[in-house]
Amino acid sequence: MLPVGDLRAMPDPHERGAAYGRAAAGPSEHSIGFYRWLLPAMLGQPWEELTDEVTELMTPARSAAPKVVALLHGVAQGSGQTIADLAIVSCRSELMARASIGTSECTTLRSEHGLAQTWDWFITQRQACVVLHTDRILTLTEAGMPAKIGLNTDGLAVTLNFLATTPAPTAPGVPVHVLIAEVLEHSESVAAALTQLRQAPVACSATIGLADPTGAAVFVELTPYAPPVVLDADETPVHTNHCLATTLTRHDQRGPLFDNSQRRLHRARKLLAAGLPATAILADVDGADSIDVAAQPDTDSRVALGTVAAVIIDVERREMVVSPSRPSISGFVQRLRF
Numbered sequence: 001m002l003p004v005g006d007l008r009a010m011p012d013p014h015e016r017g018a019a020y021g022r023a024a025a026g027p028s029e030h031s032i033g034f035y036r037w038l039l040p041a042m043l044g045q046p047w048e049e050l051t052d053e054v055t056e057l058m059t060p061a062r063s064a065a066p067k068v069v070a071l072l073h074g075v076a077q078g079s080g081q082t083i084a085d086l087a088i089v090s091c092r093s094e095l096m097a098r099a100s101i102g103t104s105e106c107t108t109l110r111s112e113h114g115l116a117q118t119w120d121w122f123i124t125q126r127q128a129c130v131v132l133h134t135d136r137i138l139t140l141t142e143a144g145m146p147a148k149i150g151l152n153t154d155g156l157a158v159t160l161n162f163l164a165t166t167p168a169p170t171a172p173g174v175p176v177h178v179l180i181a182e183v184l185e186h187s188e189s190v191a192a193a194l195t196q197l198r199q200a201p202v203a204c205s206a207t208i209g210l211a212d213p214t215g216a217a218v219f220v221e222l223t224p225y226a227p228p229v230v231l232d233a234d235e236t237p238v239h240t241n242h243c244l245a246t247t248l249t250r251h252d253q254r255g256p257l258f259d260n261s262q263r264r265l266h267r268a269r270k271l272l273a274a275g276l277p278a279t280a281i282l283a284d285v286d287g288a289d290s291i292d293v294a295a296q297p298d299t300d301s302r303v304a305l306g307t308v309a310a311v312i313i314d315v316e317r318r319e320m321v322v323s324p325s326r327p328s329i330s331g332f333v334q335r336l337r338f
Helices: 013-023 025-043 047-064 066-079 082-090 090-097 123-128 176-186 191-199 255-272 277-283
Strands: 004-006 106-109 114-122 130-131 135-141 147-154 157-162 208-209 217-222 227-234 305-314 319-323 334-337
Touching: 004 013, 004 334, 013 025, 013 066, 025 047, 025 066, 025 082, 025 090, 047 066, 047 082, 047 090, 047 157, 047 176, 066 082, 066 176, 082 090, 090 176, 106 208, 106 277, 114 123, 114 147, 114 208, 114 277, 123 130, 130 334, 135 319, 147 176, 147 255, 147 305, 157 176, 157 305, 176 191, 176 208, 191 208, 191 217, 217 255, 255 277, 277 305
Parallel strands: 004 130
Antiparallel strands: 106 114, 114 305, 130 135, 135 147, 147 157, 157 208, 208 217, 217 227, 305 319, 319 334
């Protein structure tokens, strides 16, 4: 089971962040330690030099999401980490996008009662996974980050897929993990969330899935190059890691991730069309087309990529069911609801 930080009855964001930091001190230390090793190796810059870039990236967040920024300051206080280090972790997607670095990523579905997805990443980050439960939101995230995959008390579900695109973005924008936390905190519906997303510039490309109890469900392709593109998830029920909007496909970064993304997209569409439930699709193992991704044999454990966890969100029941490891191995065993 993943650790759950119970942050209910804490309306002040700084206080809530401090409690989060105390509850997830160990996972936060692991997360910072991992990215302190990974990002300089990938980006060719010392960790300390990343602080200036992250200060620029976080500037839009201070006006767009001041309560989320206050929460991060609280996390720093509670965990004994520095706000500079936590900000780098929260901006790791933006930093990697600036270097045009693509890695293994995720498969997201429009499921019968909401949304579902695998989270594919560096497997060592499974040790940093936590679930945060506040009065307002439930989210599975990496310790130290404000949010990732989750839902709120209105039944609004949010998922996240990285998009590997070119050219590398250079302008600042609200970090995507901060933006998700802001959406979950303040939007009561898909329509309200879309308004928020259209108002926020981003500094990396990502697809945010949205669903609510009215039956509305969309995938929103966010890029630094154009306004958000909204895809009806009932018509486009699967998303992986390349652009599906015809106006954005020219920005797809070609290479192994693009090829893998296409294979997973076709595989998941086939399984969905066959009537398989989300639990079976996310646990699917089929060689190079697998939705549930195993690490390559004999890979250095520090850089092994694969499915870290998976989530199924039921917007009607306000419920999130989690697989705390690969779904084909652990199953969906952790049920959380308001």
